[in-house]
Amino acid sequence: MSGFDDTKPIYLQIKERIEEQIVSDQLKEEEQIPSTTQFVNFYKINHLTVSKGIHLLVEDGTIYKKRGVGMFVAKGAKARLLFRRKESFVAQYIEPLLKEADHLGMTVEELVQLIIARKERDHT
Incomplete structure (x- = not known):
């Protein structure tokens, strides 16, 4: 397997890679x-691993299926992903x-x- 982190399930990494591609345009x-x-x-x-990530x-509305055509990035997906990332940033840092x-x-x-x-x- 190329470039996957052993500390996290691969299906989550597939999900995150697609999200990153959306956020970075x-x-x-x-x-x-x-x-x-x-x-x-x-x-x-494995096909099931990819399917699980997709x-x-x-489920969260980031992408949608067009029957017989494929999967597409949903309208508003980037804004929703950025909002979630900012919330996570606040909580984590x-x-x-x-x-x-x-x-x-400290003040x-x-x-x-x-x-x-x-x-x-x-x-600088």
Whole structure:
């Protein structure tokens, strides 16, 4: 298998790869995604594994099926994915950051200044 992480089920990684292609505009709304067979042949993985990952995207409305034609990116998919990612970012990074900052007695202003300084340093 090419390029898969052993710490997470492959079907979830297939789902995440398609989501990433949507977020990065490699796949646009109303555009057809590769077929299950194309995924199977490209990644050399089981058909059921690919189907399971794609099914998750159909269930959450990210992609939809056109019978006899294929799978397509749904309208609004990118916006929904970005919204979910931002919520996840807040839960995973911002909330623990704020909790630790409170524990250290840091003010919001101090945090903002640290973030600005780090961002400027890393992007110069």
